[in-house]
Amino acid sequence: MVTWSRFNIASIVFGFAFLYLPIVLLVIFSFNESKLVTVWAGFSTKWYVQLLHNQALLDAAWVTVRVGLISATVATVLGTLAALAMTRYTRFRGRMLFSGMIYAPLVMPEVITGLSMLLLFVAVGLDRGFWTLTLAHITFTMCFVAVVVQSRLLSFDRSIEEAAMDLGATPVATFLQVTLPVIAPAVFSGWVLAFTLSLDDLVISNFTSGPGATTLPMKIYSQVRLGVTPEINAVCTILIGIVAMGVLVASVVSRRREIQRVKDEQAAFAL
Amino acid sequence: MSKFGSAIFNRLVIIIPYVWLTVFFLAPFFIVLRISLSETAIAMPPYLPVFNLADGISGIVEKIGQLSTANYEFLASDALYTNAYLSSLRIAVVSTIVTLMIAYPIAYSMAKAPTSIRPTLLMLVILPFWTSFLIRVYAWIAILKPEGLLNQFLLTLGVIDEPLIILNTNWAIYIGIVYSYLPFMVLPIYSSLEKMDHSLTEAAQDLGCTPICAFWRVTFPLSLPGVIAGCMLVFIPAVGEFVIPDLLGGSETLMIGKTLWNEFNSNRDWPISAAVATILLLILVVPIMFFQHAQAKADGEGK
Numbered sequence: 060m061v062t063w064s065r066f067n068i069a070s071i072v073f074g075f076a077f078l079y080l081p082i083v084l085l086v087i088f089s090f091n092e093s094k095l096v097t098v099w100a101g102f103s104t105k106w107y108v109q110l111l112h113n114q115a116l117l118d119a120a121w122v123t124v125r126v127g128l129i130s131a132t133v134a135t136v137l138g139t140l141a142a143l144a145m146t147r148y149t150r151f152r153g154r155m156l157f158s159g160m161i162y163a164p165l166v167m168p169e170v171i172t173g174l175s176m177l178l179l180f181v182a183v184g185l186d187r188g189f190w191t192l193t194l195a196h197i198t199f200t201m202c203f204v205a206v207v208v209q210s211r212l213l214s215f216d217r218s219i220e221e222a223a224m225d226l227g228a229t230p231v232a233t234f235l236q237v238t239l240p241v242i243a244p245a246v247f248s249g250w251v252l253a254f255t256l257s258l259d260d261l262v263i264s265n266f267t268s269g270p271g272a273t274t275l276p277m278k279i280y281s282q283v284r285l286g287v288t289p290e291i292n293a294v295c296t297i298l299i300g301i302v303a304m305g306v307l308v309a310s311v312v313s314r315r316r317e318i319q320r321v322k323d324e325q326a327a328f329a330l
Numbered sequence: 331m332s333k334f335g336s337a338i339f340n341r342l343v344i345i346i347p348y349v350w351l352t353v354f355f356l357a358p359f360f361i362v363l364r365i366s367l368s369e370t371a372i373a374m375p376p377y378l379p380v381f382n383l384a385d386g387i388s389g390i391v392e393k394i395g396q397l398s399t400a401n402y403e404f405l406a407s408d409a410l411y412t413n414a415y416l417s418s419l420r421i422a423v424v425s426t427i428v429t430l431m432i433a434y435p436i437a438y439s440m441a442k443a444p445t446s447i448r449p450t451l452l453m454l455v456i457l458p459f460w461t462s463f464l465i466r467v468y469a470w471i472a473i474l475k476p477e478g479l480l481n482q483f484l485l486t487l488g489v490i491d492e493p494l495i496i497l498n499t500n501w502a503i504y505i506g507i508v509y510s511y512l513p514f515m516v517l518p519i520y521s522s523l524e525k526m527d528h529s530l531t532e533a534a535q536d537l538g539c540t541p542i543c544a545f546w547r548v549t550f551p552l553s554l555p556g557v558i559a560g561c562m563l564v565f566i567p568a569v570g571e572f573v574i575p576d577l578l579g580g581s582e583t584l585m586i587g588k589t590l591w592n593e594f595n596s597n598r599d600w601p602i603s604a605a606v607a608t609i610l611l612l613i614l615v616v617p618i619m620f621f622q623h624a625q626a627k628a629d630g631e632g633k
Contacts, residue, residue: 071439078509169570303461
């Protein structure tokens with residue numbers, strides 16, 4: 060029996076208080092009546108109402124969502140392929156370089172990634188805007204998808220794939236009908252992760268975006284530089300809400316899937 | 331036919347992501363290197379020479395001759411840049427150590443938590459990681475301001491008589507980095523501790539080791555892969571951090587990510603920013619390769 064000491068409980072409580080207190084305070088002050096974000100003056104939702112009339116902000120939100128949806132979807136396809144390549148083919152020419160290109164973007168300072176992608180777009184003569192932004196987001200988020208899917212593939216029982224192939228299924232059919240259903244929860248959480256990363260990104264977006272393609276974080280950043288206002292708190296609260304909901308849905312879906320899988324396996328053994 | 335199809339499928343699985351990453355991730359670094367050897371010009375793109383296939387081979391050869399290391403000589407001669415690199419490294423090292431000291435007890439306690447609540451705890455650590463970096467850094471401004479929530483709280487308690495000046499100092503940067511990167515440190519340490527066999531520490535204690543000695547001689551060494559991964563995940567991005575020094579730091583704070591951003595966005599000096607990025611990449615290439623190696627090894631063991 061492992062005991063949970065007072066020290067353990069204290070570390071967890073303090074750790075989580077540190078992680079969550081700033082976010083909680085930010086959310087609370089988005090409902091502040093006063094324009095000051097440090098003095099409480101009563102409950103109000105007026106900042107949210109004001110948001111609805113801020114056309115520039117709404118436009119930015121729309122750009123952000125579109126970039127997020129497109130880039131997360133493409134990144135999920137590419138990242139899943141990359142994960143397959145990493146786990147299934149342990150030796151091919153340039154595998155070291157390949158795994159380097161998967162892991163390096165995870166830690167690469169964003170200023171470097173952003174600048175280098177921008178210079179690529181300029182060098183090939185692409186006009187900066189919505190599509191360059193989307194390309195950049197696909198590139199840096201696909202590596203996160205690859206890592207998430209890879210960890211699922213590593214614990215995947217390959218014998219069922221071999222069985223399908225022995226029964227005459229083509230590799231594509233095997234992948235679509237056998238592998239994909241099993242790794243679907245990981246692919247889905249990869250998509251959600253890619254979407255939120257795209258939604259949140261400031262630095263890479265700032266380098267690779269152009270006129271007419273201002274994202275929400277870029278807009279928030281330019282307003283934050285002018286000072287802290289409850290209106291920004293309100294935008295942030297909405298974003299936090301969306302992300303929290305997405306993560307919650309993703310975890311419920313994957314837990315349901317897991318329960319279903321265990322049930323199916325038990326049923327199969329019972330036969 | 332099926333064999334042929336299978337060969338093509340296998341090839342495509344590797345080739346598509348490979349080509350994508352080569353074009354959009356690897357190739358740009360060579361462009362950065364090349365532009366760092368150019369000179370600034372008032373044009374679009376704002377540097378010279380611009381290579382053009384229409385020049386023919388002789389034209390390109392002539393333009394290669396125009397490339398120079400003047401930007402690097404400039405970086406080396408101006409103490410501002412050297413100081414920015416050094417101060418970024420110092421800030422990143424200190425924050426990594428502090429993050430480790432805060433994250434380890436959390437990860438350790440999570441790994442010892444009852445199995446039933448572990449998924450919830452894990453979820454709670456991951457959640458802030460999904461929330462915008464910008465928002466989390468922004469949240470600290472209202473807390474750390476001279477008339478901010480922390481100072482109000484401490485003044486009410488009577489701990490201090492006058493507001494502490496934290497915002498726009500290096501203290502705020504340390505707080506920002508530790509706070510933002512904490513989940514990156516907790517997660518790998520937790521996953522290495524969770525896999526650990528508890529009978530090992532029990533065995534050590536049975537053999538006469540005190541709990542503290544068992545921790546340092548058994549638990550901690552076994553969690554080292556997680557500690558190393560966590561340190562890399564914090565240190566490498568922290569060196570090039572931009573948002574935190576920009577929003578929380580003061581005007582006297584030098585960090586190279588901020589310098590690069592200003593050279594590019596305010597001074598519009600592309601060649602100098604490219605040179606700054608190249609040096610930063612050279613500094614980080616060893617830690618990045620180390621991280622990749624450790625990560626690939628950990629994934630290999632998972633098989």
